[in-house]
Amino acid sequence: MREVAIIGVGLTKFGELWDKSFRQLITEAGTKAILDAGIRGSEIDALYVGSMSPGRFIGQEHVGALVADSSGLTVMHIPATRIESACASGGMALRHAYIAVAAGIHDIVIVGGVEKMTDVVGSEATNILAMAADQEWEAFFGVTFPALYAMIARRHMYEYGTTREQLAMVAVKNHENALLNPNAQFHRKITVEDVINSPPVATPLNLLDCSPISDGAAALVLCPLEKAKEYTDKIVKIAGSGQATDSLALHGREDICTFMSTVRASREAYKQAGIQPKDVDVAEVHDCFTIAEILAIEDLGFVKKGEGGKAVEEGLTARDGEIPVNPSGGLKAKGHPVGATGVAQVAEIVLQLRGEAEKRQIPDARIGLAHNIGGSGASCTVHILEAV
């Protein structure tokens, strides 16, 4: 198996981008990544794109070919594959592109992630996101996607004494981090009181506990590590990659407060990278809801099960904390165009490891981790990156 490097990243702004179409967004991100890598279009061997539900959001399936076409790559007839794994579609696209390069099937591969969510009204977007849940045995009974995470939060509070304030502190931290990210959807400082007083969505979660509906795209360029020197001096390699699944429905699990998919995918990635959780200098984790970040830092092994709320309160995950989590603002404040999210997380880690994260730079970051979840934890990817 060959080692694989990431030599280019590209991001669009995230937000309600009414003037930008699906194809404009992914073309913009892809073009930026290609320019960043300094490759020529003719060198591209394959394209993988993560997108959760273009069929429902914009009435368009077959987006592997569409993305190749709109980025001007069809004249070369390169293979283009769309990958779907709900909100983990982006991380999954990277995972499969990584496997293709590591296996020696392709050399230069573009990984894209994109979602155009604001062409439908908000309530329809909520319905589409709920499709990641079990349709027959959860959604049929009126369960929404926030409701599943709300039930996790309720049980976490019951078992471990996690407080309403601690949940709010995740949102406060991520909104503060997003102030320094020019691509973020929100540039608005919020307080614990703002979160607690925002309208209830599914108790105990309120509006400000939830990530927003967003448009956006992100892209990466992968190549074999041995070739990376030809393109860049600031080489970042994929040191570990893990992927795992769990029951589709929340009720199918013995422990509602643990995402075994995160545990399994991260242990696989740590083992491959030869590191421990404490070696991670910076992490982008899947905070689709505030409780999700608390679960993530526990299941990734940054803190013990049940201590996630306290860790956030004590500032362990702040920008100047022991393990800075979501310096980009996370899904909560940077925005969550679902298919783009997993790719954008990795783009942020690459920038951090290159020392190019501008005002939000974590000093001396050498090892970074990106954690992407699909649905209520039924699928997960974890990638560990290392500055070479």
Next chain:
Amino acid sequence: MGGEAVSRFWREIPQRYNLIGTKCKVCNRIYFPQREVCPFCRRKSIGKMEEVKLSGRGKIVTYTIIHVPPKKFEGQAPYAVAVVELEEGVRVTSQIVDCNLDKIKIGMEVEATFRRIQDDGWTGAIYYGYKFRPVEKHEDKK
């Protein structure tokens, strides 16, 4: 979900109306919803999964009050949904009804009750299934 053929709902009727699950005759584990294969016994369980009716009695593992509902449930909000662990050890998700929303607690004893779940405006069909209600309140009524 809109404009689906009614067969999608009809085929789940035994499970949703009568809480019929499956039992693996190799390891005696019980599943709901029904499974074709036992995840523990796998090939040994093929042809050995038998139907079993669940008691419908259990306890709330966790719950939430939904204030922002999906379109088909707009008239019902706010309403409670919960993960309920049944006596047989299997967990299911549904609504908690016949109860003040403030009274719902983790550990509360509940029992299944047959109710209207949602309407399909397109076909005019009404879909039924199980919801749960507190055991105490039901006994008070007697």
